[in-house]
Amino acid sequence: MHSIEIKDISKKYIISRYNDNRQNNSIRESISNKIKNVFSKKTRDNKREEFWALRDVSFNVNIGDKIGIIGKNGAGKSTLLKILSRITNPTSGSITLNGRVASLLEVGTGFHPELTGKENIFLNGSILGMKKNEIKKKFDEIVAFSEIEQFLDTPVKRYSSGMYVRLAFSVAAHLEPEILLIDEVLAVGDAQFQKKCIGKMESASKEGRTILFVSHNMGAIKQLCSRAVLLEKGKVKLDSNVDDVISNYFEDVVTDTSFEMEFDKKDRVENLYKVYINKISFPNKLALYKMWEPINMELEIDNLSNMDQEIIAGLTILSVDEYPAFSVESEDCGHKLFLKNNSRTNIKISIPYPNLAPGKYFIRIGIRAGLNVIDFKDRTLHFEIQSGLNTYPTKNFIHGMKAQSKWEY
Amino acid sequence: MNTSKITEIKSNNKFSNYWKEIWDYKELFFFLAWRDILVRYKQTFFGIAWSIIRPLITIVVFSVIFGKVASLPSDGIPYPILVIAGTLPWQLFSTSLSEASNSLISNSNMITKVYFPRLAIPLSTIVVSIIDFAISLVILICVMIYYAYIPSWQILTLPIFILIAILASLGGGIWFSALNVKYRDFKFVIPFIVQFGLFVSPVGFSSSLVPGKWKLIYSLNPMVGVIDGFRWAITGKESSLFAEGFMVSLIIVLIIFFSGIWYFRKTEKTFADFI
Numbered sequence: 001m002h003s004i005e006i007k008d009i010s011k012k013y014i015i016s017r018y019n020d021n022r023q024n025n026s027i028r029e030s031i032s033n034k035i036k037n038v039f040s041k042k043t044r045d046n047k048r049e050e051f052w053a054l055r056d057v058s059f060n061v062n063i064g065d066k067i068g069i070i071g072k073n074g075a076g077k078s079t080l081l082k083i084l085s086r087i088t089n090p091t092s093g094s095i096t097l098n099g100r101v102a103s104l105l106e107v108g109t110g111f112h113p114e115l116t117g118k119e120n121i122f123l124n125g126s127i128l129g130m131k132k133n134e135i136k137k138k139f140d141e142i143v144a145f146s147e148i149e150q151f152l153d154t155p156v157k158r159y160s161s162g163m164y165v166r167l168a169f170s171v172a173a174h175l176e177p178e179i180l181l182i183d184e185v186l187a188v189g190d191a192q193f194q195k196k197c198i199g200k201m202e203s204a205s206k207e208g209r210t211i212l213f214v215s216h217n218m219g220a221i222k223q224l225c226s227r228a229v230l231l232e233k234g235k236v237k238l239d240s241n242v243d244d245v246i247s248n249y250f251e252d253v254v255t256d257t258s259f260e261m262e263f264d265k266k267d268r269v270e271n272l273y274k275v276y277i278n279k280i281s282f283p284n285k286l287a288l289y290k291m292w293e294p295i296n297m298e299l300e301i302d303n304l305s306n307m308d309q310e311i312i313a314g315l316t317i318l319s320v321d322e323y324p325a326f327s328v329e330s331e332d333c334g335h336k337l338f339l340k341n342n343s344r345t346n347i348k349i350s351i352p353y354p355n356l357a358p359g360k361y362f363i364r365i366g367i368r369a370g371l372n373v374i375d376f377k378d379r380t381l382h383f384e385i386q387s388g389l390n391t392y393p394t395k396n397f398i399h400g401m402k403a404q405s406k407w408e409y
Numbered sequence: 410m411n412t413s414k415i416t417e418i419k420s421n422n423k424f425s426n427y428w429k430e431i432w433d434y435k436e437l438f439f440f441l442a443w444r445d446i447l448v449r450y451k452q453t454f455f456g457i458a459w460s461i462i463r464p465l466i467t468i469v470v471f472s473v474i475f476g477k478v479a480s481l482p483s484d485g486i487p488y489p490i491l492v493i494a495g496t497l498p499w500q501l502f503s504t505s506l507s508e509a510s511n512s513l514i515s516n517s518n519m520i521t522k523v524y525f526p527r528l529a530i531p532l533s534t535i536v537v538s539i540i541d542f543a544i545s546l547v548i549l550i551c552v553m554i555y556y557a558y559i560p561s562w563q564i565l566t567l568p569i570f571i572l573i574a575i576l577a578s579l580g581g582g583i584w585f586s587a588l589n590v591k592y593r594d595f596k597f598v599i600p601f602i603v604q605f606g607l608f609v610s611p612v613g614f615s616s617s618l619v620p621g622k623w624k625l626i627y628s629l630n631p632m633v634g635v636i637d638g639f640r641w642a643i644t645g646k647e648s649s650l651f652a653e654g655f656m657v658s659l660i661i662v663l664i665i666f667f668s669g670i671w672y673f674r675k676t677e678k679t680f681a682d683f684i
Contacts, residue, residue: 013682082681086418086524089678095418109522112444114451119444126440127523 001098003179003210004061004084009093011054011079011234053079055234056093061210063098063178068221068242069214070249071231077214080231081105081183084212099178099210102129106183108168113157117148117167120156124171138174145200146170166193173200183214198224218246218321250320250360259287261380269375274305275339277365277375283348287383291358291402297349297381301367303339310336311374313347316364317356320382325356325401355402358387427674431526441533446540460541464500465548468492471613481614486644487556493549494640495612498574501542502581502632503603508534509582510589510599517684527677528670531586535579542571549643561645570638573662577631580666587673591683611636616651624654631665634658 054076061067069077082088084095085103110127111120121142125135135142143149146166148159156164180201201211202224215221221228221242228245230238238248260281268276279300289295303309314329328351330337339345362382367374431438450456468489475481476488483491509531513520516530553560589595610632611619619627627633634655641650 082521083418086416087521088681090418090420092420094420095416097416097418098414100414101416103523105522106518110516110519112448114448115444119447123440123444126437127519127525129525132436 001063002060002096003063003065003098004212005096005098006060006080006084007058007094009054009057009080009083009090009095010052011076011083011088012091013051013053015049015051052234054083054090057231057234057236058093059229059236059239061212063210064208065227066211066213066225068225068228068245069212069231070216070218070221070228070245071237074233075231076234077231078105078183079234081181081212081214085181097179100129100176101179101181102172102175102177103181104128104172104175104183105181107165107172111156111164111168114155116155117152117159120167121171124168125174128172128175129177130175134176142170142174145173145196162193169193169197173197177209179210179212181212184216218249222246246321258381259285259383263377271374272372273309273311273369273374274303275309275311275367275369275374276302276304277367277377278302278344280363280365280377280380282381282383287381289354289383289385291356291385291387292353295351295354295383297351297363299347299349299365301337301339301345301347303341303343303345306341308341309339309369311339311367311369313337313365313367315349316366317354317361318364320360320362325361354385355404356385357402358385360384427526431528434526434529437525438529438533438536441529442536445534445537449537457544460544461548464493464496464545467496467500468548471496475613481618483615484617484644484646486646487552487558489552490549490556490558490643491615491640492613493552494643495610495636497542497545497549498570498635498639499607499610499612499632500545501538501574502578502635503606504541505535505538505578505582506585507599507603508538509578510585510595512582513586513590513680514593514596514684520684521681527680528583528673531582531673532579535575535582538578539575542574560643563642563645567639567642570635570642573638573659574635576666577635577662580662580669583669583673584665587669587676587680590680591676606630606632615640616654624651625657628654628657629661631658631661634662 057076057080069080071077079088081103082105083090084097085101085105087103087105108120108124110124112123115123121139122132122135125142126132130138143152146169148163148167151159151163156167159167182201198220211224213221213224225242227240228242229236230245230249238245260279262279263277265276277299279298281298283296283298297315299313301311301313312329312331314327314331316327317325319325328349330347337345337347360382361384363380364376364378365380366376450459453459455462471492472489475492476483512530512534513527519525519530520527552558585595585599589599607613610630616624616627616633616637628651635658637650637655637658640646
């Protein structure tokens with residue numbers, strides 16, 4: 001008997017201009033959009049586009065299985081989880097869930113800032129599907145797990161974010177469903193508490209609980225799951241043991257090397273300084289370097305404010321499985337970057353001795369003013385370091401730093 | 410673990426056990442209502458007294474404007490009692506409408522992150538309005554004592570009319586909560602309904618002022634029947650209840666209530682996609 005049977009699940013979304021404008025920030029905007037839409041009713045329908053977030057996804061999960069769902073952004077992981085937790089309905093297909101289901105798409109769903117920690121335990125517990133008696137019975141355990149006993153009668157709006165997450169996760173960790181659906185929630189909280197939570201979930205699965213875990217954190221997936229499903233563009237690409245699927249996923253990420261990346265102005269998160277990263281590129285138009293070969297990059301930063309600004313820019317080079325190799329900062333050479341008002345600044349960055357082992361890497365960029373982070377871009381350019389010799393195995397990923405060394409015998 | 414709970418998810422889910430599931434989630438429903446009550450008067454100076462103060466101000470203003478300034482007839486009933494019998498059900502209806510219509514939107518984070526019967530959200534907000542209503546009944550009792558007004562046997566029928574008022578509030582609230590998810594226009598519409606409704610419905614005056622030939626059409630406003638029923642139960646004056654008109658209002662209330670549930674069930678599966 002299967003714990004979860006997923007059969008030919010598809011989910012279609014209609015994307016349209018009309019829908020984009022629906023998130024109106026102001027009443028005025030909203031009315032003007034409504035009026036625009038009234039006058040352009042016909043064109044509105046033409047702008048509708050179908051988007052299949054999931055297409056004929058089928059797989060079964062055995063009772064007690066711990067299964068990881070991985071894939072790039074937009075592969076359909078979260079949609080699948082939303083359908084499984086009955087938040088949204090599939091367009092076609094069917095799912096059978098055998099047992100009590102709890103889904104953790106977020107920790108602290110329904111937490112109310114005005115209520116005290118104690119009140120929120122009851123509220124959140126019941127939202128997650130616990131019965132009142134169950135919460136009462138586990139109350140002491142939940143409080144002990146959260147390590148915030150002394151703040152139980154304080155409204156959670158006065159909590160630090162760490163305390164908030166601890167409390168929220170403690171409630172969730174004490175659910176006792178037969179099927180647990182988890183989305184990326186482990187990304188929050190401090191490392192030690194994360195470990196505790198993974199431990200708690202592992203012990204949960206040893207009791208025969210089925211866990212379906214969506215994450216970008218391959219480390220956590222590897223630690224928790226024995227099997228994984230790789231989704232790509234709404235379809236199941238690979239369903240196998242966790243190591244195979246993860247290495248397949250990385251190979252996939254790796255093929256997407258890129259030498260230029262421009263960031264959409266629409267996606268800019270507004271900041272006080274009005275300074276934004278616009279573009280990063282490799283001027284040699286290649287995302288391929290030999291070992292020890294200097295890496296040159298160009299970074300474009302827009303200063304949209306009427307004031308000149310002084311900032312610090314930094315890059316971190318990480319291996320595709322997200323182990324940081326090293327980072328460089330403009331501050332390293334002792335000066336701040338000067339951005340003239342209302343203009344674009346082109347910065348040339350060069351790393352003369354990148355001590356990188358052969359493998360695949362990506363760049364994370366951040367700019368800051370003093371200690372304030374202004375703009376941040378994760379997973380920008382992906383590139384590859386080749387050994388130049390054929391003796392290096394490329395598949396096994398000897399990532400990380402290389403150091404100058406001597407071998408004598 | 411021996412379990413018998415099997416959940417089927419299909420594209421055209423006909424929740425055969427829809428009401429059973431709502432029953433299973435009754436605790437969540439109470440928790441949500443409890444949260445709204447706890448939160449409602451946090452950081453207010455007068456606290457729960459607001460549920461008395463708000464209707465009281467309306468009653469005083471209406472009694473003065475309609476009773477004293479405009480000197481509208483009241484069939485020999487003390488004008489404040491006439492106004493109270495209109496204000497209480499009206500406030501129940503209008504607060505239910507405005508609170509419930511926003512309820513799904515303001516709980517959107519829950520709707521997009523966890524499953525539970527969606528009906529629990531508008532229902533629990535309406536429960537809060539009902540509790541407010543129950544508290545404000547105290548005003549009625551106090552005023553009746555002040556005027557030494559002894560009600561007739563009809564007061565015993567008041568619970569029936571309260572029930573009708575609740576049905577009307579639920580119906581309207583459920584309709585607008587679901588509509589508001591997809592069409593945010595209703596966030597502009599509701600304040601108008603509440604504002605105009607106050608003057609269109611016989612809240613501050615007796616519906617006997619409406620000329621005979623218009624009475625039936627006037628009763629198409631469901632609150633007319635509800636308010637008239639309240640007046641009839643409280644004052645015992647035959648003249649205040651127009652039987653045919655009341656039936657029209659009652660039928661409209663029932664239509665709004667059942668169609669509201671039908672519309673809600675039809676659309677709730679897509680709430681998470683639109684909200």
